[in-house]
Amino acid sequence: MNRLTWRDGGGFEEAAAYSRAVRIGSHVAVSGTAPTDDGVVLHLGDAYAQTSTAIAKALAAAAELGARRDDVIRTRLLLAVGSDWEAAVRAHREAFAGIDPANTSYYVAGFIPDGVLVEVELDAIVPDLEPPR
Numbered sequence: 001m002n003r004l005t006w007r008d009g010g011g012f013e014e015a016a017a018y019s020r021a022v023r024i025g026s027h028v029a030v031s032g033t034a035p036t037d038d039g040v041v042l043h044l045g046d047a048y049a050q051t052s053t054a055i056a057k058a059l060a061a062a063a064e065l066g067a068r069r070d071d072v073i074r075t076r077l078l079l080a081v082g083s084d085w086e087a088a089v090r091a092h093r094e095a096f097a098g099i100d101p102a103n104t105s106y107y108v109a110g111f112i113p114d115g116v117l118v119e120v121e122l123d124a125i126v127p128d129l130e131p132p133r
Contacts, residue, residue, distance in 0.1 A: 006064040008057075011039065012112070023065040026126045032078060032119035033058040034111060041115035047084040051077065051091035054120040059095075067124035070099060076121040077105040083117040 005019035021030045035042045035053035043049035059069055075096065077088050085105065092103065101122070111119060 004065050006061060008061060021061040021065050023067075023126070026128065028062050028065050028067040028071070028124040028126060030058045030061050030120075030122045030124075032076075032121050033061065034113075034116045034119050036113070036116070039113070041113055044115050045117075046087075047079070047117045048087035048091050050116070051088040051118045051120065052095070054118055055091065055095045058120045058122050062122060062124050066126050069096070071124040071126055072096065072099055072101045072122050073125055074102045074123040077103065078108050078111075078119045078121070079105060080110055080117045081107050088118050 002024070004023040006021045007014070008020045018031060020033070021028060023029075033054050035050040035057070042053050059072075062068075062072070075092065077085075077092060079085055079088055085107075089105065111117075
């Protein structure tokens, strides 16, 4: 099977030798995605806005490899200790209502860079476009 990768060019991916998203066959996996833009943390102190931004960024990475929102089967919310988990869950609900992927939410010790309250990971399965025989 072909292995496709995508990097968003944030610099950390290259430094740590990983990809934002990888696709093998129909499976797309998106790495922990923080609410950053050009290395700058967005929405400091706002777990809801950070989660919404991270979800959008993770979905955009998945789309680079052919996956759509409806293809998402699993998500993970990684939350900094003390962050507003209810706000993060609300953002997740708004993004995935009706899709209802499997989800696990965790508290973690912290993130790189400082100021990140949440990272989002997701997995998607891109449906086979050929009709069954």
